[in-house]
Amino acid sequence: MKGIVYTEYGPPDVLQLKEVEEPTPKDNEVLIRIHAASIVWANLALVRGKPFLVRLAGGGLLNPKHKIPGGDVAGRVESVGRNVKQFQPGDEVFGDLGDDGFGAFAEYVSAPEYALAPKPANMTWEEAAAVPQAAVTALQGLRDKGQIQPGQRILINGASGGNGTFAVQIAKSFGAKVAGVCSTRNVDLVRSIGADQVIDYTQEDFTQSEQRYDLIFDIVANRSVSDYVRVLSPKGVYVACAFSASALFRGPLISMTGSKKVVQLSHSVNQKDLVFMKELIEAGKVKSVIDRRYPLSEVPEAFRYYGEGHAQGKVVITVEHNTK
Ligand SMILES: NC(=O)c1ccc[n+]([C@@H]2O[C@H](COP(=O)([O-])OP(=O)(O)OC[C@H]3O[C@@H](n4cnc5c(N)ncnc54)[C@H](OP(=O)(O)O)[C@@H]3O)[C@@H](O)[C@H]2O)c1
Structure with a gap:
């Protein structure tokens, strides 16, 4: 599969589109075919390796621990591990993988079910990916x-x-x-x-x-x-x-x-709160404001734009699938 990979901290140029191995879900995980992802501040900090605290907080001291960035995700469940109870193949989900190794800037990612919730029915993939964190x-x-x-x-x-x-x-x-x-x-x-x-x-x-x-x-x-x-x-x-x-x-x-x-404030990944947001969204009380959309190949440009600190709403990554 295609994924954005970085092996050293630095400016957005360290992010490279590469062919990488598709993940295999563990027993408590689902494999998601990603349709969209979005950038949050933690992604930027973890790519820069700054402030240094992000390295101490699990980012990796000298080099990044998680090679594929991206926390906020929306996609379709492709397969599930044997202990997964809440989701089945074909389900549309959204979630925040910030506590679970990131990996959303790719075609597929494995994630534990507690980081995910059913996608709001009235949202596109991009709108849903803008929501979680x-x-x-x-x-x-x-x-x-x-x-x-x-x-x-x-x-x-x-x-x-x-x-x-x-x-x-x-x-x-x-x-x-x-x-x-x-x-x-x-x-x-x-x-x-x-x-x-x-x-x-x-x-x-x-x-x-x-x-x-x-x-x-x-x-x-x-x-x-x-x-x-x-x-x-x-x-x-x-x-x-x-x-x-x-x-x-x-x-x-x-x-x-x-x-x-x-x-x-220090936010925490929380499935109940994701479901709370899904309900507010489906009740028509909250919508996503999307500033710009970038394809996977332009993630470095998306980081540069978000890094300027003047986004008008969310910066979203749209993931196209040419195969499978
Ligand atoms: N505590 C937590 O758990 C947690 C979780 C997530 C994010 N965060 C924090 O949230 C921040 C990033 O938020 P974000 O992703 O929403 O950022 P963002 O999308 O880059 O938006 C920043 C907004 O701030 C506005 N802005 C810039 N200077 C301003 C000023 N002097 N007064 C008022 N508005 C100003 C900009 O509007 P203009 O273009 O009009 O200036 C822009 O729309 C980071 O500091 C991050 O650490 C914290």
Whole structure:
């Protein structure tokens, strides 16, 4: 089969399209014929080998441990291991392979069943592949860490990117009033996915405004945590989705000594949350916003584009099958 392979850390040029062996599913795994995949930030970090922490966290100290990148996937089950209970050949699935060796930028991948869920029936392969990590991260940040409630005033910082476009829609589905922060060219996009208010960060600094928020979900984290805490309501919660040293180290003290909370999010692969997202999607409350689609052969270009940090929604890889 064809797959994108890298054997050293570096810029996107280290990613090469090669002929590789098709995986064989273990007893608890399914073999997926991949139709689409999408890029998440962890893919980029694991290809660069930076920040160095990603190597310590299982990426491989000197060279990449997992040779085929790609976590978010959508495809059809080709075959199943003997202990697989939930899926059978022919099923359409989507999932996040980030805890299970990656491998989505290829024609086939083996994955444990707990990383997968039935694909939303009303989505294309590309739309479904855009969902898993971005949407589940937003869900876990807003619902679990942020304890989102109907009627609350929520701010999404970085509302126009992969995570942000899901976060805006998920927050709306919980009945919140949503303000999305993005640059001028994305104002219409963020409004079109349901934001009640859009703040153009090139014109206005929300951390200096008189408005207060019950929950801030921050996918940019380019400010000190005190800037965000200042615009929280008295019992407000700040959830850093992007890594924030300031939130990580100062957050616990702020949370312990006052009524406001500061949390660093670390999403986890979770089948129940994938199913939750499938149901929201099928209920018409959430859709994927896709910026660009690239074929497997252009994965390095897709990484370069995503790495610029200004995607308008998700960057998706479409996998064509010429054989089999
Ligand atoms: N905690 C976790 O478990 C977890 C999981 C997944 C991802 N993440 C984090 O999420 C981040 C990547 O998110 P993503 O994939 O959604 O990124 P993305 O698709 O690259 O989107 C980034 C968005 O941020 C906007 N942006 C850039 N500068 C901004 C600013 N100053 N103010 C407001 N918006 C700004 C950009 O819009 P403009 O073009 O309009 O500037 C762009 O749409 C990474 O930091 C990653 O670590 C964390």
